[in-house]
Amino acid sequence: MRVLGVDPGLTRCGVGVVEGVPGRPCTLVAYYVVYTDPADELPLRLLHLDTELTRLVAEHRPESVAVERVFSQHNVRTVMGTAQASAVAVLAGARAGLPVQTYTPSEVKAAITGSGQADKAQMMAMVTRLLRLAEPPRPADAADALALAICHIWRGGTRARIAAAADAVRQRTAASRTGARPGAPGRPGPKRQGGTR
């Protein structure tokens, strides 16, 4: 599974492309930071970001896009630009017809380090280890974007495994019910929802 992660920002927007399967070290494909000039007008900045993100999605053809969810408890001055950059990132994925998932910073930290309160250094160390890199990816915006992509691969994988397990339970249940009613051959067992959601 190839995932493009975006750590949205109007001045610096991190982009990380990662390939992997759940629960195993992932492979780094590429990472970038898209810069826009704070001296430029907003339309120009958003257009530049849109052009670059759309190009990177087309170039790397990920199966899905993961974007950090913006929180209002951030610095209120910068949160507006971050919210606008995140909209551009979400749109770049959605316009390409890709599933786009957002994750909170705590969800990403928990997925990567096991703790939702992990600090920057811990996150950087784990991203470096999980991607089997010789050196930490720089700048931090790129590392955050890679962490988002890894988080999505692993969490998506967890969801897929839960769904597969639920399917297996469902099939076994249906089979045993059919088997318990020899007097009604060919009659399918009642449909049941798996208990795991």
Add this chain to the structure above:
Amino acid sequence: MRVLGVDPGLTRCGVGVVEGVPGRPCTLVAYYVVYTDPADELPLRLLHLDTELTRLVAEHRPESVAVERVFSQHNVRTVMGTAQASAVAVLAGARAGLPVQTYTPSEVKAAITGSGQADKAQMMAMVTRLLRLAEPPRPADAADALALAICHIWRGGTRARIAAAADAVRQRTAASRTGARPGAPGRPGPKRQGGTR
């Protein structure tokens, strides 16, 4: 001059198209409210808004787009969605190659009513009068979008008149300087910036 105004919102986004020249009553072309379902996922909502705004820009072919500038002093809970919707609106104009201008609510109020502190009722009454409508445009999101478009026509016009006046001063200055130096025929007067900015 035809202007498409956008009052950005994620749940309700007002769009107003107006034609006119500075300082005179304008003509209403059309107005809309684009709704997105709060129960839907963010990517779907942003994509819907993007599709509709892009379609309206293509349909009405405005010369420019005016979008309300989002302020952080708004309710912090809703400001995130508003910021994201405004990014979609700004992009829809910029991607079509149009100039996009943002205005604060006070700028719009001052342009329409003469007071930056005008209330909703005053604004609605002035928009109705300036567009020579029999009834106020509803809902309020549409009226706000129309006010933005009128504001842009008038302010753009003011800027254009100031630039024209500055040009005239510049030309006159250059002419008189050239005229005052008969000993240096053909030598152009020094370049000067107009005093009005």
